[in-house]
Amino acid sequence: MREHPLRFLTSGWPLRCWAFLFAGLLLGLVVLVSLAALIVFGALFSVVGVGLVMLTAITVFGLPVAGVERRRLRLVEPVPPPDPHGPLEGAGARSWLRTRLRERATWRELGYAVVLAVFFTGANAGLVALLGMSLMLLATPVVVWALAPETVMIIPGQAIPGPVAALPFSAVGLLGLVLSAYGAGLFAAVQVKTAFFLLAPRDEPSRSHVIELTRSRIRLADAFEAERRRIERDLHDGAQQQLVALTMTLGLAEMEMGERDSPAGELVSRARREARQALDELRRLVRGIYPQVLTDHGLAAAVEEVAQGHPLPVTVDIDLPHRLPGMVETTAYFTVTEALANAAKHSGASQVAVVGEYRDDRLILLITDDGHGGADPARGTGLSGLADRMAILKGRLVVSSPRGGPTRLRVEVPCSG
Structure with missing residues (x-):
């Protein structure tokens, strides 16, 4: 519209902008009535508890409104602002509500719902009314011809004598149609800018930093897992084998001492039992560090x-x-x-x-x-x-x-x- 204003009038953009504003008028009326009903009935029934649920619903009312608005924006914007909320599959109602209330995007979407209901609805109604009046004036000659002259009065007390006399009204209607097309385009742009300001995620500048932090965290986790496997391998091939050798050596010493009942023999048997216990404990420790069955x-x-x-x-x-x-x-x-x-x-x-x-x-x-x-x-x-x-x-x-x-x-x- 800014670069080719005349070409804008002959393109399909005025129709898209009018459809966008008309859909916004309907959505704004629904949002306005719904918000008013939640506030009024929530205040009236707050003493019995049901009203508290209604008042709580107001805090997340912007979420469904933002979802519908993103679909409406596709009439004039091929790529609407993305949803800033992450999925919460499996979360209960309380957990979902607690998480959403902690997100700033939830409150921005509620603010957008209020702006849509209070400001955009009135502006859309004015532009739609201008469009309707312009179409009525543009069609005045046809209406006069269809209903016979001297029966159609636009000015009270003064009838239009014929279709030719109605042509000035058509000119006014054509001018109003042009103004309505440009006004719809400008105001649609204002709504799109507002939607991107309030509905788009705010963390885009730091997303690359978050991605790098995530990658570095995963690299640290990989390094930790590699170090754990190295420790498991060293214990399995080093300390565990030495304990096995110690147990065998103590067993041979016990055999060499035979059946002789001496303090040394008792100490050797005790040392062998403790070595076996240490070996069993080490094996459990190795399996706890990284189980071989998980790898195999x-x-x-x-x-x-x-x-x-x-x-x-x-x-x-x-x-x-x-x-x-x-x-x-x-x-x-x-x-x-x-x-x-x-x-x-x-x-x-x-x-x-x-x-x-x-x-x-x-x-x-x-x-x-x-x-x-x-x-x-x-x-x-x-x-x-x-x-x-x-x-x-x-x-x-x-x-x-x-x-x-x-x-x-x-x-x-x-x-x-």
Whole structure:
């Protein structure tokens, strides 16, 4: 419109702008009535509790309005502002509401809903009224011809004698139509700018910095896993073999001493038993650092091995179509082991179930125990550590642990890079 004002009039843009404003008028009226109803009825019924729910709904009222507005913007803007909110699959109503209220985008969207209802609705109504009046004036000769002369009065008390006499009104209507087209284009641009200002994500300048921080965090996690495997290998090939050799040497010494009952023989037997205990403890430590079965056979087999040695009965049902990336398997394995350890220490459960599946390029695990519930990250039960482990791969940990149980941990880990 700024570069080619005459070409703008003959293009399809005026029709698109008029459709945009008309849709905005309808949406604004719906938003205005809905906001007014929520405020009025929320205040009236707040004493019985229902009103509090209505008043709470006002705080997130901008979310659906912003979703509809992004679709309406496609009439004049091919690429509308993206949704600044992340997905919250599996979260309960309270968790969803708490998360959304902490996001600044939620309040900006509420502000946009108020601006749309109060300001844009009135302006859109004025421009739509100008368009309607201009079309009526433009069609005056046809109306006069269809209804016969001297029956159509635009000015009170003065009839239009014929279609030719109505041509000046058509000229005024044509001028109003041109003004309406330019006004619709200008005001549509104002609404688009306002929408991008209030509805677009505000963290775009720091996104590259966040991506680099995420990459560096994953590099640190990879380095940590590599160091853990090196320690496991050194213990397996170094200290463990030396303890095996020591146990064999003490056994030979015990055989050489024979059946003689002496203090030295008793000390050698005791040293051999302690060496065996140290070897068993070292083997358990090595398996805890990084289980070899996880490398050889995958996540399902590794969790099965942990379940067999767990003090509580643990049922495992993990159905995976193929091996997952190493980082995903490692993160999921240690998350499951930590959850099982928490269940044994804190839950008072009699049994635990671990269910896993691969869906939509995500590993989903559900760990459930029948304990007394009440798991709280603030009490140091390890849930914060599990959430931090999930955050490395942009995974999600959803905990449901009401008083009286059961406790459910839902783990979602993306399997793509």
